[in-house]
Amino acid sequence: MSNEHTVMDLPSLQRPEIVAEVERSRARIDRAFTEIFSGYDLKAEDVLNEVVSVEGYTGHIAVGDISFYSYCGHHFAPFFGTATVTYTPRRIITGLGKLVRLVRDVHAKRLQIQELMTRDIANDVMRVLDAEGVRVVTRAKHLCMCSRGPGDDNAWAEVVYEAGTPIGDAGNQASS
Numbered sequence: 069m070s071n072e073h074t075v076m077d078l079p080s081l082q083r084p085e086i087v088a089e090v091e092r093s094r095a096r097i098d099r100a101f102t103e104i105f106s107g108y109d110l111k112a113e114d115v116l117n118e119v120v121s122v123e124g125y126t127g128h129i130a131v132g133d134i135s136f137y138s139y140c141g142h143h144f145a146p147f148f149g150t151a152t153v154t155y156t157p158r159r160i161i162t163g164l165g166k167l168v169r170l171v172r173d174v175h176a177k178r179l180q181i182q183e184l185m186t187r188d189i190a191n192d193v194m195r196v197l198d199a200e201g202v203r204v205v206t207r208a209k210h211l212c213m214c215s216r217g218p219g220d221d222n223a224w225a226e227v228v229y230e231a232g233t234p235i236g237d238a239g240n241q242a243s244s
């Protein structure tokens with residue numbers, strides 16, 4: 069885009085061949101973004117809603133390579149990658165697929181910043197499952213960094229967020 073145009077001029081820059089389609093695109097875009105940002109209609113309690121009691125459980129549980137698609141709140145550009153959620157339960161566990169939904173449906177489907185999304189997933193596991201400890205690792209490519217700006221399409225970002233007793237230490241602590 070040249071300096072003569074702003075983002076608001078984009079519709080008028082549309083190719084003449086598909087101008088007739090643009091009207092229909094409004095509804096199409098509306099449906100797409102309603103789905104992309106559907107996480108605002110969900111909270112952790114809605115998906116971490118089936119639990120099993122496990123008193124005295126000292127091991128940890130991990131669900132890895134959970135793929136997610138999200139949107140950068142800075143640039144309104146997609147970022148996407150994988151997450152691994154590991155937690156040590158204190159008294160209850162949840163279904164493995166529930167952690168997948170927590171990442172993909174509740175948190176990724178919002179305008180996000182990877183660092184804060186990673187923290188919020190961890191805090192939800194601590195709060196809703198009353199976990200002993202949690203570790204969340206996300207690794208993502210940001211189109212705001214790959215396709216513009218620095219323009220490096222190889223670069224990825226990894227964020228690690230831990231809360232509570234460090235993973236792997238729960239059994240040691242229980243026996244000490």
Ligand SMILES: [Zn+2]
Nearest residue numbers: 140142143212
């Ligand atoms: Zn960005």
